[in-house]
Amino acid sequence: MTAIRPRRSVLYMPGSNARAIEKAKTLAADALILDLEDAVAPESKDLARKQVCEAVKAGGFGKRELVIRVNGLWTQWGEEDLSAAIAAMPDAILVPKVSSAADLQAIEERFSGHDTGRKIAIWAMMETPLAILNAGQIASAGGRLRCFVMGTNDLIKEFRGQHTPDRANLSAALGISVAAARAYGLVVVDGVYNDIQNTAGFLDSCKQARAYGFDGKTLIHPSQIEPCNEVFAPSPAEVEAAQRIIAAFDLPENKGKGAISLDGRMVELLHAEIARQTVAMADAIAAQRDL
Numbered sequence: 001m002t003a004i005r006p007r008r009s010v011l012y013m014p015g016s017n018a019r020a021i022e023k024a025k026t027l028a029a030d031a032l033i034l035d036l037e038d039a040v041a042p043e044s045k046d047l048a049r050k051q052v053c054e055a056v057k058a059g060g061f062g063k064r065e066l067v068i069r070v071n072g073l074w075t076q077w078g079e080e081d082l083s084a085a086i087a088a089m090p091d092a093i094l095v096p097k098v099s100s101a102a103d104l105q106a107i108e109e110r111f112s113g114h115d116t117g118r119k120i121a122i123w124a125m126m127e128t129p130l131a132i133l134n135a136g137q138i139a140s141a142g143g144r145l146r147c148f149v150m151g152t153n154d155l156i157k158e159f160r161g162q163h164t165p166d167r168a169n170l171s172a173a174l175g176i177s178v179a180a181a182r183a184y185g186l187v188v189v190d191g192v193y194n195d196i197q198n199t200a201g202f203l204d205s206c207k208q209a210r211a212y213g214f215d216g217k218t219l220i221h222p223s224q225i226e227p228c229n230e231v232f233a234p235s236p237a238e239v240e241a242a243q244r245i246i247a248a249f250d251l252p253e254n255k256g257k258g259a260i261s262l263d264g265r266m267v268e269l270l271h272a273e274i275a276r277q278t279v280a281m282a283d284a285i286a287a288q289r290d291l
Helices: 018-026 042-058 078-088 101-110 129-133 135-139 152-159 168-183 199-212 222-232 236-250 269-288
Strands: 009-014 031-035 065-069 092-095 121-126 145-150 187-190 216-219 259-262 265-268
Touching: 009 018, 009 222, 018 031, 018 042, 031 042, 042 065, 042 078, 065 078, 078 092, 078 101, 092 101, 092 145, 101 121, 101 135, 121 129, 121 135, 129 135, 129 152, 129 168, 135 145, 135 168, 145 168, 152 168, 168 187, 168 199, 187 199, 199 216, 199 222, 216 222, 236 259, 236 265, 236 269, 265 269
Parallel strands: 009 031, 009 216, 031 065, 065 092, 092 121, 121 145, 145 187, 187 216
Antiparallel strands: 259 265
16 A cells, blocks of 8 residues: 555645744644745745745755645746745645646646656646636646645635535535546645634534545644644544454455455445555554654
């Protein structure tokens, strides 16, 4: 089985705020998106690029996954952002407004000639109507693509819709994106929850995202990290049940069977596969705790 890396909590940090970037080294987020795009005013773009790339090069973030979100190539900052981000060698570069596989190809081409020493992943923002309509094509692009990140605020804007507590108006976009990601082996992370003070609403949003199949959720405030981590982690009861299923299928008398009886119910091989994923995630999270 491929090694699992938790992406339960993925925190946006404004690249223009040096204090916030330094504080990020102490936060229990699984991943950090150091942002050069939406969170940075035009007059601060150059400063943000310099600060973010210097911080990534300097390190000190422990096991946290480091992602730089660049401005789009069509903007006046995009080309320089991407070149500087590649040189900084983060774990991934997050590309905004991806609407087709061709958009990703244009990014891939910018890596040519750069000796990064290791393979920097590409994460793609899913935040336009075309992105949703082309989700399968984008997910199949291959190359460095590893993750979809939902841009739900931008989707609502582009749909000319409104934010609703149940997100029923986004259900098609969310479901299509999860399906496309899973079809091509990608990680997929849900969009942000805007009302920082509404802890109950945020918790419901996390639970809904996990039910959809998302690996985690993007966050806009450190206070959202702990509840998000809890929701997207297997509970002790889930881990115990998974271990029982694995142990049952490992018994000599059950070798080669497609289904067995366990605790009065039928359990199939697919349940054993899910159980192994659950235990692997729990182990990965345990290893992540010494951030």
